[in-house]
Amino acid sequence: MGRLQDRVALVTGASRGIGRAIAADFAAEGAIVVGTGRHAATGLPAMAEIVAGGGRARFLEGDVADEARVQEIVATVLADHGRIDIMVNNAAIQREGRLAEQRTSDFHDVVNTNLLGTFLFCRAVLPAMVTQGSGVIINVSSVLGLVGDPVLPVYCATKAGILGLTRSIAIAYADRGVRAVGLCPGDVDTELNQQYFDSQPDPAAFRSRIEREYPVRRIATVEEIARVATFLASDDASFIAGTHVLVDGGILSRIYEV
Ligand SMILES: NC(=O)c1ccc[n+]([C@@H]2O[C@H](COP(=O)([O-])OP(=O)(O)OC[C@H]3O[C@@H](n4cnc5c(N)ncnc54)[C@H](OP(=O)(O)O)[C@@H]3O)[C@@H](O)[C@H]2O)c1
Known part of the structure; x- marks a missing residue:
């Protein structure tokens, strides 16, 4: 028996990166996983x-920003599997650039995917979770929900917003058996993070510098984040609600290196 045996889990952005690793770890723990993403060409093979x-x-x-499609996906999962035990809002995008360089369309794109998408899926699954009297919502934020980044202002705003949304959901629904928790990874080795490194003049040197900045002297693997998501989704985390869990290799524990 796995720790998530026969639980029905919906994971957004499961075609690659952290979402894919969460889907795989959940399935290895016995869950029935439904992964989403915008492109079947990558999502289907990932789940296969x-x-x-x-x-x-x-x-x-x-x-995730398509309200009608979010409703359809949740309705399909409920029709086919009868329940939704775990919701992981993981899909996100970012647009690098200091605030003065950001277009209004960048703001809307990032907010719509990261914050509106999380809101839509939370709202769509909550009625079923309340009826069940149980459920776990894991909203993937970031260390950048807690500190700023000069070239990711809108991304940071959405990641901070996700934590506020999570706290509010948690205290509204905890007495109905629903736990909402934020998950805040530091740098993780994914395409999204590589996009960040690539926005710098010397991506390889920048990546090495970032790795050295971490007290553990490296960035995380997707599996290291997925294992924490599995813990949070499991009954082992039954008293964790409303807060966020930092998985950051110690980076936020120091002010600067001396
Ligand atoms: N990597 C890091 O260093 C890091 C650090 C802290 C927090 N995080 C957070 O961890 C989560 C996953 O990041 P990642 O690095 O794994 O990203 P990633 O490699 O870029 O993967 C993002 C996933 O989300 C999907 N996606 C993007 N926009 C979508 C949309 N509008 N609707 C549905 N699916 C969408 C992508 O598939 P499609 O493109 O096919 O839609 C893909 O499956 C994000 O919330 C991110 O903010 C990452």
Whole structure:
């Protein structure tokens, strides 16, 4: 029996990176996983790999910012599986550039994916979780929900907003059996993070510098984040609600290196 045996889990942005690793770890712990993303061309093979490894997973295409599609995805999962035990709001994008360089369209794109998408999926799954009398919502924020980044102002705003949303959901629904928790990774080795490194004049040197900035002298693997998500989704975390969990290799524990 896995720690998430027969739980039905919906994971947004499961086609690559952290979301894919969460989907795989959940499935390895016995969950029935429904992964989403905008592109079936990458999402289908990602979930097929989990199935090939003996897990239960499927992919539903959709943009988290598309309100009608979010409703459809949740309705499909409920129709096919009867319940939703775990909701992981993981899909996110970022647009690098200092505030004066950011276009209004960048603001809308980042807010719509990261914050509106999280809001829409939380709102869509909550009625079922309340009816069940149980459920876990994990909203993926970031260390950048807690501190700023000069070239990711809108991303930081959404990640801070996600923590506020999570706290509010948690205290509104905790007595109905629903736990909402934020998850704040530091740098993780994914395409999104590589996009950040690539926005610098010397990406390889910048990446090395960032790795050295971490007290653990490296950035995280996707599996290190997924294992914490699995813990938070499991009954082992039954008294964790409303707060956020930092998975940051110690980076936020110091002011600067001496
Ligand atoms: N990597 C890091 O260093 C790091 C650090 C802290 C926090 N995080 C957070 O961790 C989460 C995952 O990041 P990641 O690094 O794994 O990113 P990633 O490698 O870029 O993967 C993002 C996933 O989200 C999907 N996605 C993007 N926009 C979407 C939309 N509008 N609707 C549906 N799906 C969408 C992508 O698939 P499609 O493109 O096919 O839609 C992909 O599956 C994000 O919330 C991010 O903010 C990451």
